[in-house]
Amino acid sequence: MPATEESATITPMKIINRFQDAKFLLSAAKMGQLPEDQAVEIAFAGRSNAGKSSALNTLTRQKSLARISKTPGRTQLLNLFDINEQLRLVDLPGYGYAKVPEAVKKNWAKLIDDYLTKRENLCGIVLVMDIRHPLKPFDEQMIDWTASQEIPIHILLTKADKLKKGPQQATLLEVKKAMSEHPQATCQVFSSLKRTGLENLEAWINGFFLDEEVLD
Numbered sequence: 001m002p003a004t005e006e007s008a009t010i011t012p013m014k015i016i017n018r019f020q021d022a023k024f025l026l027s028a029a030k031m032g033q034l035p036e037d038q039a040v041e042i043a044f045a046g047r048s049n050a051g052k053s054s055a056l057n058t059l060t061r062q063k064s065l066a067r068i069s070k071t072p073g074r075t076q077l078l079n080l081f082d083i084n085e086q087l088r089l090v091d092l093p094g095y096g097y098a099k100v101p102e103a104v105k106k107n108w109a110k111l112i113d114d115y116l117t118k119r120e121n122l123c124g125i126v127l128v129m130d131i132r133h134p135l136k137p138f139d140e141q142m143i144d145w146t147a148s149q150e151i152p153i154h155i156l157l158t159k160a161d162k163l164k165k166g167p168q169q170a171t172l173l174e175v176k177k178a179m180s181e182h183p184q185a186t187c188q189v190f191s192s193l194k195r196t197g198l199e200n201l202e203a204w205i206n207g208f209f210l211d212e213e214v215l216d
Contacts, residue, residue, distance in 0.1 A: 017087050017206055022060040025088070027077040031114050034078070038121050039088045040208055041080075045112070045142055046128030048094030051158035054192035055128055056081070056091060059201060066091050076108065078115060086209065090115075090122075095138050116145065123208055124152040126201070131157035131168065131189060134175050147182050154204045155179070155187040161194050 028034050046052040053066035065081060079091040092115065093108040116122065127142055129135070134157060146153040155175060160168050168189050179185040186204065190197040 017083050017202075017209070019059050019083060019202065020061040022062065022065055022081045022083045022089060024065065025080040025082045027079050029077050029111070031118055034080070034119070039082075040086055040123045041088045041090050041119065041121050042124050042126060042205055042208070043090040043092050043115070043122060044126045044128060045092045046094065047130070047136060047138055050094075050128045050130045051192060052091065052094060052128040055126070055156055055158055055190060055201075056089065058192040058195060058198060059089075078111065087205070116149075122151070124154065124205075126154050126156055126204075128156045128158050129175075131160050131163060131171050134171060135178060143179070143182060143185060146184055150184060153182075153185050154201070155185060156190040156197070156201065157188065158190050158192065160189040160191040160196050 025035075026033070044052050044056055056066040057063060060081070060083075066079065076093055078093070081089040081091070083089065092112055095108060095112065125142065125146060127139060129139055139155075143153060143155075157168075157171060157175065163171070172187060172189055175187050179187060188197045188200045190201065
């Protein structure tokens, strides 16, 4: 679970993940293709044009770890990236892009649903939203699901460089207000272009390693 006051005595060096060491592990079209281990998995979810791949690349300091396409909706599988023996990042298929055929959308929805409901070592979700278009129906469904499952979710309001600081903060406050009844949800602004909010994202992920049982 994310950091708590009780776990603050853990030596910081033990919890700092070298995100730049992330390596592609595999792509999976179904659950049976996933590794059978207990590595902490943090899933990145979001609409197809929200900037999910860019956020992953910024986090890992790699330009093309997660493929960026000019045509949203190209991520059709679960893409897994290993950082170390403790942590894995999972890029979920983007959702909601109108030009993707309906049959493909249904396959993606089933794959996402299977992963979210059956993957036992899923520990948290980073939900990527374009700061100019937050809280779309898919986003709200994901937030409600994490509430029902008591899974932490961290909202990245991406493409913050597209707005001035005033509108950025206004949107952040708006989303935080909407999340006031969801204690499992946290929120921040983020820009892949300017790396705004990168340290906050790293801290949230590293917070899952403030449990001595995970470190042993």
